[in-house]
Amino acid sequence: MSEQQHGIWEATQASSKFQNLRKSYRGFAFPLTIAFLVWYFLYVVLSAFAREWVSTPVIGHINIAFVLGVLQFVSTFVIAWLYERHSSHKLDAPSDEIKHEVEKALGH
């Protein structure tokens, strides 16, 4: 690949359009990743160290541990849905646009 083609990647990377896309992706995905990891480890740590509390019944034989477990499923579905919505509304269009510009410049 020629020097000029290497230049296309770096110029694209430096463009404000790409930087905005990058910010929009990272600004959404990174905090959400930290959030679900913290929430998951909270659950695991409670399961290991707060046995008494999580054994407290809520309704009938359903206790806090069971409710927390089901909430992990719910939060996983919700986060997947939120990310899909963010990507299809905010990321797909600019990412396609940049892709076409780059491929045109590269002569593909």
Next chain:
Amino acid sequence: MDAKTLSSVLFLAFVAITLVIVYRAGRSTKKASDFYDGGANFSGFQNGLAIAGDYMSAASFLGIAGTIALFGYDGFLYSIGFLVAWLVALLLVAEPLRNSGRFTMGDVVAFRMKQRPVRTAAATSTVVVSIFYLLAQMVGAGALVSLLLGITDPGMKNYIIAGVGILMIVYVTIGGMKGTTYVQIVKAFLLMIGATLLTVLVLWKFNFNISDLLGAASENSGKKEAFLSPGLKFGKDMLDAAGAIDPAATLASKLDLISLGLALVLGTAGLPHILIRFYTVPTAKQARKSVNWAIGNIGVFYLMTIALGFGAAALVSRTVLFRGYTTNADGLLVDKTGAVITDGGTSGFTLDHLKDLSADAKKLLVPIDPSGNVAAPQLAQFLGGGEGTTGGAIMLAVIGAIAFATILAVVAGLTLASSSSFAHDLYANVIKRGKATPEQEVKVAKLAAVAIGVVAIFLAIAVQTLNVAFLVSIAFAIAASGNLPAVLYTLFWKKFNTRGAVWAIYGGLAAAVILLVFSPIVSQPILPNLAAAPLFKDAHFAWFPLSNPGLVSIPFGFLMGWLGTITSNEKNTAKYAELEVRSLTGAAIGKAVSH
């Protein structure tokens, strides 16, 4: 027709149908690269099902249901870790990987690095992780098929393991990625239908009242409410010889649970056979859709395992779940030393007198199958009408055949991942330095599939006494330690370089494997009062107190990647620009890296 004949017929029918599918897929394969990515033209929905088929292994279907059936709530911890892990794949890995790689994990990790050292490292860890995972599945297959066909002869069990191994070699070498994908889609369908059927039948019995189901399960388990809370299997309170809580051993046991949680949640996005599935769709958008479909399928399936596990605990007797208790030649119940159990002055109880035993004497019983791997098939038999009924026989055979299908689909995916990496990373890019033709590559991949299959058959026969779920959690820990740090760093850290990648992979891999060797899984623990059932009962070198190495080895992998990077002067800013633009936009997708 009895259950065994019916099981055999269903097994053979599944094998015959999948062989036809695989043969047709193999014939429609045109390009050499189709072996790796199946033509890269599956839809997000199809691939989502295939991912679910690749992921929901024997360990999830049989292992989780069995763990819940025997230990109650703790089995739930497995399913949550296995599911939440998909968010790492969705948010950070699936789309960038599809955009910037072609066939293997090594493609992405080596994108901006010196090819030979990084690809060698990536191929090594791909093969190690896949072999561990493969062993788990094949051991599970041996246990399952022998149960369903009533085989107790260990020699026959070896033939079954060998048979599974030969089938997976056939699937992979003839069908490649396309054939494997279709097998996984068929399996995912069957598994979802089977699990839904059992779940509805269980809930029906309890008038769809979950609280009643849980109540009956805790009652029948004999563990009361403790059965519905964490702590019967993981993070137990460990007692010393005098019966008091040993704080050191208890802490170790609780940290082991945290370690398992870490390995499960970070392992998925580092499993090579899962990563290469993202290459079978044409765009990042379809890769994202695949993960969303997979999360939906896998999530619903794991929710159903709760009903299956607690249903088995509520409806099936523990004697049946354990496949009975160990007895001596006279049919008398014995403890783990082989001595006849004595209770209240009376000695010599047979299995028929189990209910006469006191609670203390029951603790001495030794289950024949303490892993509970057969809880789901046993539940199916019960729901069909019980042992000896036609309905019971049909249900047992159907669910057994589905579990068998599950195993075949997963082992094919694993063999494909490791042989792809061997051919594409090691042979084409390291040995031939990128000068191999696609035809040569595929020939090598097929030979590698045969070799890996044969190695796996012999190893699986050697380790067939190990617990299936345990072997899987080890594979997850190794994947999270050796692969995930390198994948994340290379996608998101500009400074990351060759030395960082090599140190991250070998460092994480070595830490996980070495800690495993010195864990209570392999020999007796140095720390007193720690529970252990090691491979070598007479050896005492387990100075590492946890059975899952993840808590130490995963951070170590990340640390080594950072240390390697900052101690090396290599910079690849221009290549990182290309990787970043490609990974976020999909520009030049599917094209080789420019050099």
